[in-house]
Amino acid sequence: DAGVIQSPRHEVTEMGQEVTLRCKPISGHNSLFWYRQTMMRGLELLIYFNNNVPIDDSGMPEDRFSAKMPNASFSTLKIQPSEPRDSAVYFCASSSGGLKTQYFGPGTRLLVL
Amino acid sequence: GQQVMQIPQYQHVQEGEDFTTYCNSSTTLSNIQWYKQRPGGHPVFLIQLVKSGEVKKQKRLTFQFGEAKKNSSLHITATQTTDVGTYFCAGLISSGSARQLTFGSGTQLTVLP
Numbered sequence: 001d002a003g004v005i006q007s008p009r010h011e012v013t014e015m016g017q018e019v020t021l022r023c024k025p026i027s028g029h030n031s032l033f034w035y036r037q038t039m040m041r042g043l044e045l046l047i048y049f050n051n052n053v054p055i056d057d058s059g060m061p062e063d064r065f066s067a068k069m070p071n072a073s074f075s076t077l078k079i080q081p082s083e084p085r086d087s088a089v090y091f092c093a094s095s096s097g098g099l100k101t102q103y104f105g106p107g108t109r110l111l112v113l
Numbered sequence: 114g115q116q117v118m119q120i121p122q123y124q125h126v127q128e129g130e131d132f133t134t135y136c137n138s139s140t141t142l143s144n145i146q147w148y149k150q151r152p153g154g155h156p157v158f159l160i161q162l163v164k165s166g167e168v169k170k171q172k173r174l175t176f177q178f179g180e181a182k183k184n185s186s187l188h189i190t191a192t193q194t195t196d197v198g199t200y201f202c203a204g205l206i207s208s209g210s211a212r213q214l215t216f217g218s219g220t221q222l223t224v225l226p
Contacts, residue, residue: 045214
């Protein structure tokens with residue numbers, strides 16, 4: 001079975017550019033999570049969706065970040081405009097219901113110059 | 114905000130030695146999950162503990178949940194080089210209808226051959 005799929009795996013962009021990260025959860029999972037991981041701040045939950053509805057977005061850093069889940073099999077995390085401090089690994093994870101066991105994708109390594 | 118503290122931050126052991134990482138919460142946890150992240154990889158679920166005083170074993174790994182459900186530990190017996198990685202705990206805090214999953218900062222384990 002395919003796990004959580006994320007694209008792109010690596011992204012290098014310049015400050016001010018828009019960045020869109022994509023995630024496909026495991027089929028049948030109804031909860032999806034976006035995390036950011038840095039050396040300084042560790043693993044931070046940005047937002048999570050349940051049945052395509054955002055449940056908790058308190059971790060979203062600021063208005064430059066937005067996340068959508070238009071259907072059960074796809075989600076995006078957008079940063080506009082991007083800044084160097086956004087450089088991190090962004091993980092998407094899914095679960096079969098709420099805050100149960102989470103299955104992480106391989107991550108997107110973002111570098112903003 | 115709610116925090117889950119994890120110690121130590123780093124641990125270097127000689128292959129064959131034991132290793133333990135600890136998680137502590139100021140708030141009672143509904144459950145605690147443990148994840149392992151290999152260098153350059155993504156977090157992978159190991160186990161979930163739910164009951165007070167629960168102990169679970171996976172081969173050389175022993176997981177414990179404290180009686181008060183505020184602390185947990187992961188113990189590895191006779192470490193091997195394949196145990197290298199960062200071990201995270203994640204505590205589920207329930208307050209009324211609100212639920213929050215908070216990751217510890219992780220313990221990075223290095224096993225010297």
